[in-house]
Amino acid sequence: MINITLPDGSLKQFEHAPAGFEVAQSISxxxxxxxxxxxxxxxxRDLAARIDSDSSVRFITIKDEEGLEIMRHSAAxxxxxxxxxxxxxxxxxxxxxxxxxxxxDIDMEPISEEAFDRIEAEMKKIVxxxxxxxxxxxxxxxxxxxxxxxxxxxxxxxxxxxxTISLYRQGDFADLCRGPHxxxxxxVKAFKLMKVSGAYWRADQNNAQxxxxxxxxxxxxxxxxxxxxxxxxxxxxxxxxxxxxxxLFSFHDEAxxxxxFHPKGMAMWNALLDYWRxxxxxxxxxxxxTPIMLQRKLWERSGHWENYRENMYTAKIxxxxxxxxxxxxxxxxxxxxxxxxxxxxxxxxAGEIGLVHRHELSGVLNGLFRVRAFHQDxxxxxxxxxxxxxxxxxxxxxxxxxxxxxxxxxxxELSTRPEKSIGNDEQWAMATNGLEAxxxxxxxxxxxxxxxxxxxxxxxxxxxxxALGRTWQCGTVQLDMSLPERFDLTYIGRxxxxxxxxxxxxxxxxxxxxxxxxxxxxxxxxFPLWLAPVQVGILPINDxxxxxxxxVSARLERSGLRTEVDNRSESLNRKVRDAQLAKIPLILTCGxxxxxxxxxxxxxxxxxxxxxxxxxxxxxxVLEHIRKRRLDLEFDW
RNA sequence: GCCAGCGUAGCUCAGUUGGUAGAGCUACUGAUUUGUAAUCAGUGGGUCGGGGGUUCGAAUCCCUCCGCUGGCUCCA
Numbered sequence: 283m284i285n286i287t288l289p290d291g292s293l294k295q296f297e298h299a300p301a302g303f304e305v306a307q308s309i310s311x312x313x314x315x316x317x318x319x320x321x322x323x324x325x326x327r328d329l330a331a332r333i334d335s336d337s338s339v340r341f342i343t344i345k346d347e348e349g350l351e352i353m354r355h356s357a358a359x360x361x362x363x364x365x366x367x368x369x370x371x372x373x374x375x376x377x378x379x380x381x382x383x384x385x386x387d388i389d390m391e392p393i394s395e396e397a398f399d400r401i402e403a404e405m406k407k408i409v410x411x412x413x414x415x416x417x418x419x420x421x422x423x424x425x426x427x428x429x430x431x432x433x434x435x436x437x438x439x440x441x442x443x444x445x446t447i448s449l450y451r452q453g454d455f456a457d458l459c460r461g462p463h464x465x466x467x468x469x470v471k472a473f474k475l476m477k478v479s480g481a482y483w484r485a486d487q488n489n490a491q492x493x494x495x496x497x498x499x500x501x502x503x504x505x506x507x508x509x510x511x512x513x514x515x516x517x518x519x520x521x522x523x524x525x526x527x528x529x530l531f532s533f534h535d536e537a538x539x540x541x542x543f544h545p546k547g548m549a550m551w552n553a554l555l556d557y558w559r560x561x562x563x564x565x566x567x568x569x570x571x572t573p574i575m576l577q578r579k580l581w582e583r584s585g586h587w588e589n590y591r592e593n594m595y596t597a598k599i600x601x602x603x604x605x606x607x608x609x610x611x612x613x614x615x616x617x618x619x620x621x622x623x624x625x626x627x628x629x630x631x632a633g634e635i636g637l638v639h640r641h642e643l644s645g646v647l648n649g650l651f652r653v654r655a656f657h658q659d660x661x662x663x664x665x666x667x668x669x670x671x672x673x674x675x676x677x678x679x680x681x682x683x684x685x686x687x688x689x690x691x692x693x694x695e696l697s698t699r700p701e702k703s704i705g706n707d708e709q710w711a712m713a714t715n716g717l718e719a720x721x722x723x724x725x726x727x728x729x730x731x732x733x734x735x736x737x738x739x740x741x742x743x744x745x746x747x748x749a750l751g752r753t754w755q756c757g758t759v760q761l762d763m764s765l766p767e768r769f770d771l772t773y774i775g776r777x778x779x780x781x782x783x784x785x786x787x788x789x790x791x792x793x794x795x796x797x798x799x800x801x802x803x804x805x806x807x808x809f810p811l812w813l814a815p816v817q818v819g820i821l822p823i824n825d826x827x828x829x830x831x832x833x834v835s836a837r838l839e840r841s842g843l844r845t846e847v848d849n850r851s852e853s854l855n856r857k858v859r860d861a862q863l864a865k866i867p868l869i870l871t872c873g874x875x876x877x878x879x880x881x882x883x884x885x886x887x888x889x890x891x892x893x894x895x896x897x898x899x900x901x902x903x904v905l906e907h908i909r910k911r912r913l914d915l916e917f918d919w
Numbered sequence: 920g921c922c923a924g925c926g927u928a929g930c931u932c933a934g935u936u937g938g939u940a941g942a943g944c945u946a947c948u949g950a951u952u953u954g955u956a957a958u959c960a961g962u963g964g965g966u967c968g969g970g971g972g973u974u975c976g977a978a979u980c981c982c983u984c985c986g987c988u989g990g991c992u993c994c995a
Contacts, residue, residue, distance in 0.1 A: 852952095
């Protein structure tokens with residue numbers, strides 16, 4: 283008698299060792315049809331596996347995230363099978379499941395996306411055939427024999443420990459695989475190949491270049507469609523597209539990876555920085571500015587020359603080597619080091635919107651997201667050891683305040699000591715404990731990335747989540763145990779002795795260019811009023827009213843609003859349409875009625891129109907809205 | 920840097936087997952003077968990313984460089 287306990291505590295008893303599928307059937311036929319795999323005493327198994335002893339069993343169905351992953355893994359096999367049918371000489375390597383689907387790395391002739399139709403058609407055949415996917419356990423020797431002509435598989439088999447090795451067979455195809463898999467290829471119902479790119483065997487540039495073919499798969503067509511719609515939505519929000527359409531910024535071949543900001547982009551840029559300064563002043567930060575070009579000897583001292591030189595722009599001037607700064611810190615160190623500091627002056631919070639240049643590989647450039655010249659909203663905080671917790675907590679709270687202004691959620695990750703690092707155990711323990719204490723005091727959940735810290739200290743990374751649910755690492759708080767040492771920074775303690783200050787680097791926006799790009803996509807170009815490049819569009823109803831429109835504009839500009847008068851001889855409909863397409867949050871129409879009554883007619887971006895609002899009231903409400911940096915467009919006129 | 924794809928007017932894109940470059944929108948000009956998402960007409964605009972080659976002839980084929988996109992790797 284075999285006793286099987288299900289997650290709800292119920293017990294199923296069998297006279298023989300049943301296959302998982304039988305057990306599922308004993309619950310109901312419909313349930314069994316939706317099962318893709320199971321977990322026996324915590325180990326994932328195929329549904330076909332026999333349960334030969336008392337155990338607790340949990341079924342994994344098409345409703346479960348795990349079920350989706352298992353199916354996608356099977357989908358990768360189906361794709362590999364299809365590719366082998368079309369390209370018999372292709373050599374398979376590995377094909378894992380990734381966030382939104384799966385890929386397979388294959389050593390084969392370079393292919394383009396044009397080949398997808400053919401591969402997908404072959405995959406459809408395989409799915410239609412509903413080939414049973416069967417697990418087979420073989421010895422290492424048998425596996426080696428099976429894959430005699432497959433160099434990558436042989437390499438993987440040889441790397442495995444002796445013992446049984448599992449293969450998964452479906453029709454004429456068998457892949458080395460741990461499993462589990464769905465019962466047959468018919469489970470791969472809705473799939474699509476997404477893209478192809480190069481990748482290296484074992485991610486090593488010296489190895490063969492493989493074709494990495496990405497695909498995605500869902501249990502039903504609707505979900506696949508929803509995903510494709512999401513991709514399309516993200517494409518529409520692409521910041522390069524919107525940046526061009528709204529005339530915010532551009533790139534030119536003369537300066538690859540170095541963005542040019544247009545007047546409208548600068549209006550937003552300045553709004554971002556005004557806000558940044560406001561919040562930082564409130565938190566006791568002072569602001570500094572250091573040169574973008576400094577002599578080599580400084581970079582030697584900071585360690586950048588040794589570690590980072592390939593990514594630095596350099597020049598020789600009057601026979602002296604210079605480098606354009608890739609980071610602001612060394613300049614900040616010089617500022618701190620130029621005079622004596624008392625413990626009473628600490629913590630010292632010194633911010634700098636610093637322009638840095640990094641010669642990134644050409645292939646990694648990506649719009650505003652990855653550039654070669656950018657501004658960091660840097661700040662260095664110098665403190666005594668017992669101030670670590672409070673200071674970091676202060677940064678976390680500042681970050682929360684700023685991100686929430688944009689409606690951005692976020693989560694925190696702590697990275698600890700890496701293998702290659704400077705400093706001793708005691709220093710690392712103190713630093714890491716300080717960060718952890720701050721995280722605990724802050725109270726939010728956080729993820730720990732063991733060994734992922736910088737060589738000079740542990741760090742907390744802040745990952746934001748945008749309107750499409752995508753995450754981006756923007757903010758970071760890094761404790762630095764190296765620079766204060768290298769620059770011999772000290773403060774005078776209560777004991778009248780010199781002490782080494784603790785120093786952190788921290789950014790909130792990270793790269794302002796990148797944050798700008800993220801905001802463009804987050805808001806899809808429909809920026810909140812306080813941030814919008816043009817806040818008020820002013821539309822004279824006919825050419826005779828242009829002077830009045832100009833008057834209104836001048837008045838609002840004096841109040842600090844960003845306005846634009848549409849003085850073209852176009853129809854009002856046309857002007858409204860263009861203003862809406864330009865995502866201008868507030869549109870004022872100026873006609874004879876408004877001129878006489880001293881009122882405005884306001885159309886908000888959502889299409890709502892309100893007539894007869896007194897000019898002064900409009901101004902007051904709008905300025906208040908902006909002062910509060912609200913995200914909505916609701917007004918109580 | 921590597922692999923693949925791409926580069927045609929300010930923008931979005933056509934351009935068939937090589938035969939002197941097109942559309943829509945934008946811009947400009949004129950007419951129109953409009954009450955909440957496109958008024959009409961006209962005009963201008965491109966050494967087809969740069970250079971080299973093949974050819975009687977190249978946007979189209981080949982080489983090379985530059986740039987962009989997607990990945991890989993990288994982000995100390």
